[in-house]
Amino acid sequence: MDSTTGFRHIPEATVSRLPLYLRSLLEFTEQRVATVSSERLASVAGVNAAKVRKDLSYLGSYGTRGVGYDVEYLVRRIQEQLGLDQDWRVAIAGLGNLGRALVNYRGFGERRFSVEALFDADAAKVGTEINGVVIQGTEDIERTVRERDLSIGIIATPAGSAQDVAERLVEGGVTGILNFAPAVLTVPDHVRVRKVDLSIELQILAFYVSGTVTEDV
C-alpha cells in the first residue's frame, strides 16, 4: 500500500526473521541464483514456507506467482527495511574478552556497522588501541558519542557497570543498545535495548536437554 519507505506495521516476530532471510538471500546471490520460491528460501533459512510468504507479504507483494521472488530485488527491499542502506556508527563499552572479540568480529563490518569508539573503565587499557581505535575512559562516553554521532552502543562490561554505561550512552545520543552484560537496563522509552546473555542461553538449553531423552515440544 505505501510502497516506498518503511511503514506498514511489521510484526516483531517478522522483523527478527528478516536478517535471516537476508543472509539466506545473499547466499543465493553468491551462487548466482536469480529467483527463489518461498519453499527454497524457507529451507535455507530454517523456517517453513508459509511463514516466509506471510513475512514477506508485510514488506509488500514483491513475488511473482508461479515463479517466486527475485533475489536481488528482495535483498534490496529487506536491506531498506532494516535500515541497512545506511551506515551505522557504533560504540563498544567494555573490552574484556568478549568486548575484544566483538571489536574484531567480521560480521559487523561486513554489514554496514563500523566501530567508531571504544570505552573501558580500566585505566590500564585507556589509551591503548584495538584495530586502530583508541580506548577511552567511560567518563568520555557522553562527549565522544555525541561528537562522533554514534547511534548504537554495545555493552560488554561487567553487570555492575552496565547501567551506568547505558545512561552515558543514552546521554550521548545513542538510540539503540545491544547489551551483553547480565543485567537488566533501564532506559528512556525512545531507546531500544536488545540483550544477549550467554549464560541464560545455556541455562535454557540445559532445561530442554535435561528433559532428557526428549520431552518433545
Add this chain to the structure above:
Amino acid sequence: MDSTTGFRHIPEATVSRLPLYLRSLLEFTEQRVATVSSERLASVAGVNAAKVRKDLSYLGSYGTRGVGYDVEYLVRRIQEQLGLDQDWRVAIAGLGNLGRALVNYRGFGERRFSVEALFDADAAKVGTEINGVVIQGTEDIERTVRERDLSIGIIATPAGSAQDVAERLVEGGVTGILNFAPAVLTVPDHVRVRKVDLSIELQILAFYVSGTVTEDV
C-alpha cells in the same frame, strides 16, 4: 500437581524467563532478602508482575498470599527445573576471538557449566592450551565427546564449518547445541539447538532505531 521433578508442561516463553528470575533471586539472596513479592521480582527482572506470577505458577504454587515468595526456596525450585542441580560438561568448537572469550567467560563456571574439551580446525592451534584445556583437531570431536561424556556443545566456528562440527558433536552424543555461527544447523529431532547471532541482533536493532524518533511499538 506432580510436585517433585519436572513435568507439568512449561511454556517455552516461560522457560526462557526462568534464568532471568533465577539471576534476580540470587541478587536478593546476596542482599539477605528472604521474601519477595511478584511486583518486586518483576521490577528487578524487567518484566511485569502478572507475568511473574503466571510463570511461577507453572512450577507449582510456591508463593504465600499476602506475603510473596520465599527467595531461597524459589531459587532451588527454579534451579531444579532448569536442570542446574547437576553439572553440565560442555565442549567448545572454534577458538577464534569469540571462542576464546567463551572459554574465559566467568558466567559459565559460576553456574554448573564446565568446559571439558576444545576443538579447532586450525592445525597451528591444535595442541595449545587455553585455561588448562588442550585444543584438539575437529576430527577428534566424536571420540572425545563420547569419552568425556559431554552433553552440550558450543559452536563458535565460521559458518562454513558449523554443520560439519554439529554433526560430529551429535555423533559424539551431545544433545544440546548453542550455535554462534551464522548458519542454520540441521540436526536430529532429539538434539536441541539455540542460536545466538550477533550480527542478526544488530540488524534487528537497526530496524527499530531507523524507525527513527521512535515508531513506538
Add this chain to the structure above:
DNA sequence: CTCTGTGAAAATGTTCACAGCG
C-alpha cells in the same frame, strides 16, 4: 488487607488452505 493464583479476555504469532495471478 495484601499479594498470590488463575480463569477469561485480548493480543500476537503460526499454520492451513485455496483463490487467483502470471
Add this chain to the structure above:
DNA sequence: CGCTGTGAACATTTTCACAGAG
C-alpha cells in the same frame, strides 16, 4: 499449471481482574 498472497483457523503468549488464602 505453479507459486504467491492472504483470509480464516488455530496456537501461544500476554494482560486483566478478581476471588480467596494467609
